[in-house]
Amino acid sequence: MGEIRVREVPRRYHHGDLRAALLEAAEEIIERDGVQALTLRAAARAVGVSHAAPANHFGDLTGLLSELAAIGYRRFAHALQAAKSSAEGSGERGAPAMGRAYVNFARQQAGMFALMFRSERLDMSRPSLRAAIDEARQALRDAASMRPKDAAPPSPLARAAEAVALWSLVHGFATLLLDGRLDGILSALPAGDDVDTLLAAILAPRHR
């Protein structure tokens, strides 16, 4: 397998920007070989430093995973915000656009998504991670709460239910999809239908 280790330059004692290099290498490992393949030593090898070097920047493995997840959440937030803007521009409802963005992010950055939502080793008390998660949550909330200016505002419970229902729906779909749990259903779909049409059908007003 990969174990890429580029290093033409003679290797100065100090790397220059090891922190960024490690995060970059870590992401590559995660996307290529999965979250469980990301070890401190593998990341160190990938950038050509000693196995204990990462400790200077991240403390322990949890630190590296958490900082990388924070990057993922910031990207995630931007993707959701972009979906909201795009939906506003085209007059579309918020939910379908948000749902597409959510699932597309999960599909295109599967390793990162798994790290963000399935890793037991994230330190949720880390400020950078908390902030990034809040950013994403805010974006999600904004996109989801785009409602046509129609009837009376719903009760607090109904409002929470609506938000949680949409989040659960798209998150469950993304999770099941990445885990291959939908493979059987997908391959049994009529010709011309695929993940995208299935998701669209799920997010269609008819179903919500």
Place this chain on the structure above:
Amino acid sequence: MGEIRVREVPRRYHHGDLRAALLEAAEEIIERDGVQALTLRAAARAVGVSHAAPANHFGDLTGLLSELAAIGYRRFAHALQAAKSSAEGSGERGAPAMGRAYVNFARQQAGMFALMFRSERLDMSRPSLRAAIDEARQALRDAASMRPKDAAPPSPLARAAEAVALWSLVHGFATLLLDGRLDGILSALPAGDDVDTLLAAILAPRHR
């Protein structure tokens, strides 16, 4: 912390039913300390055998995890079937009863649920696991497809969308709940409302 190791009897060389004992100990470890705490050696310690003994029954760690997950899926299938029967008896629609059963299983056997759906180390080609998953999928399908005998049968895409939507909804809810992602929302709920009422609101016809 526990590291319980009961062993009053003098320890015969052969255990008697080590396979079952290991599975039992493994489940206890998983529920008490989480999936990542389940190691071959920890399970062996818990039942008082040598660290290499489990290999005789499960091959490797993946084998133990997979067999335990198969037990979980069989239990899960039974819980869903029971929910369906109960719904049929009371004339309730299938979806809410199934959703409750799904989420309750996840809450009451959180470690097992995590093993079943979040572990990267399950061997999906293992016949016992495949069979157990199929059993659960069938039960889920049965419960979900309970529909009032009303309008015309939907198109294949719509039918798939309906099933996947329900599954995604409850699975996403369970996953987010176990990951603590709903904690903020839950604590902001009006007095008297809790997880159950929130789930009920989500599964109410209004929302589907």
Place this chain on the structure above:
DNA sequence: AAGCGAAGTTTACAATGTCAACATCGAGGG
């Protein structure tokens, strides 16, 4: 110019999965 502290390295240790060689024991065939 000096040296101080951040950034890297080396060494070491415990835990784990896994393999190989060996020990034990019970059941079934002579």
Place this chain on the structure above:
DNA sequence: CCCTCGATGTTGACATTGTAAACTTCGCTT
């Protein structure tokens, strides 16, 4: 009845990993 043979356990070993401690290098500040 015994005896052997295969399943079940044990011991020992090895590579990998996270992590800590002691040491080294080097850019920046005073």
